[in-house]
Amino acid sequence: MTDAARIREHMEVIGADGVHVGTVDKVEGQRIKLTKRDSGEGAHRGHHHYIPLSLVAEVEGQKVRLSANSDVAVTFEEEKSDPT
Known part of the structure; x- marks a missing residue:
């Protein structure tokens, strides 16, 4: 697993x-x-x-690359409704 400390606000997440x-x-x-x-x-x-x-497969520059293609990755998404 990638070091979560390297993931920053506003980075793009890509499949x-x-x-x-x-x-x-x-x-x-x-x-x-x-x-x-x-x-x-x-x-x-x-x-x-x-x-x-x-x-997460890797963090490269300002992008977080996932180990799954985008169409598969979205099926793993969890959803939360909140006021923030």
Whole structure:
């Protein structure tokens, strides 16, 4: 697993295929909290989504690359509705 301390706010999260998955809000425990801006549409809009740190393959520059392609990575996302 990649050192979570290297993951910073506003880094881009991309799948193994290079496709944008989200933007880091912060690391909480063993998960990356994505910004609400990347929450999607419809029922997903306005919710924070989380990616498990176990999916992180590497941190390269200002990007967090996942070990799964973007279409697979989003199926691992957890969702949380909160006022922050």
